[in-house]
Amino acid sequence: MQRILFGNHPTQMPAIARYIDHARYEASFALLDAVDVARFDLVVPLRVEQIEAARPAVARGRAVLPTPELVALCDDKLALNLWLIERGFGDVVPELLGREPGVYPYIRKKRRGDFGIGCRMIHGPGEDDGSDDPDVFRQRAVPGAHEYVLHLLRIGGGIRFHVGYRYDMGQPLGVRGEVDRPASIEPVDPGDALGACADILDAMGYEGTCCFNYKLEDGALRLLEVNPRFGGSLVGVVTDYVSAHLAAL
Structure with a gap:
């Protein structure tokens, strides 16, 4: 049986444990920088911030990760x-817009983040503060x-x-x-x-x-x-x- 190490994720861990074929794979979950990746056949980070901790697995042929x-x-x-x-x-x-777009709707986005956090649909005047925060940009809503x-x-x-x-x-x-x-x-x-x-x-x-x-x-x-x-x-x-x-x- 092959051993698969996944990173920690509060919602994905129980779902993976439910759906993975236990007759073929033994699934474990851990902080990736706290375990010996050589003990596993495959290492899968579940969050972006876990990718660097998983890099030792690449050298051992236990993972393929983006640079x-x-x-x-x-x-x-x-x-x-x-x-x-x-x-x-x-x-x-979708078209990138300036700090104060003249057309609606558009979406105001945080440059980084997932699960829609920091994203807001702007439907009309007064809904956007018009700030020039470098961590925010605006884009045409599709x-x-x-x-x-x-x-x-x-x-x-x-x-x-x-x-x-x-x-x-x-x-x-x-x-x-x-x-x-x-x-x-x-x-x-x-x-x-x-x-x-x-x-x-x-x-x-x-x-x-x-x-x-x-x-x-x-x-x-x-x-x-x-x-x-x-x-x-x-x-x-x-x-x-x-x-x-x-x-x-």
């Missing part, structure tokens, strides 16, 4: 948008009740695993996360989005696990963010993910 530079790039939503624009992927980036998630594992220059989901937010301008919860979630074939996201990872030279969040606007991909980590909706297919990851090591 520190790519973790920092993806973790900074504004920097990622600018990087995409500069490298010819501007068509997937309408549509459906938000998509595409989980990808890229190793050795190729996509080794992927799975997509569609979230029905029940409203056209929801901010999925802490404030707005989806009415439903269902598996979905990512279609052309798979190739578009794979092209972005190719341009980055990205290796490891990531999660693309996006919407479709008249059929065109509009990227919301890229998380350089294991995403929460992977827990239901964690056995398939672990199997693909082990096979690619």
Whole structure:
């Protein structure tokens, strides 16, 4: 039986323990810098801040992780948008706006953070303080009740695993996360989005696990963010993910 070490995460740990195939894998959870990674066949950080602690596993062939530079790039939503624009992927980036946009609605975002924390939909004048906080930026809101998630594992220059989901937010301008919860979630074939996201990872030279969040606007991909980590909706297919990851090591 192969041993899998996951980082700590209060909601993902019990779900992983429930869904992983215990006949094939022994799952453990720990602070990654407090254990000997050589005792495990695969090490999977569940949070961005756990990635550095997992790096000793890379040298032992127990993990594939994105570089520190790519973790920092993806973790900074504004920097990622600018990087995409500069490298010819501007068509997937909803328009970046100035400090006092004249059109509504738009979304005010924190450059770093997940679960929608620090993001706020601005519907009209007076809802935004107009500050020039360097940790905040503004971007055109992409309408549509459906938000998509595409989980990808890229190793050795190729996509080794992927799975997509569609979230029905029940409203056209929801901010999925802490404030707005989806009415439903269902598996979905990512279609052309798979190739578009794979092209972005190719341009980055990205290796490891990531999660693309996006919407479709008249059929065109509009990227919301890229998380350089294991995403929460992977827990239901964690056995398939672990199997693909082990096979690619």
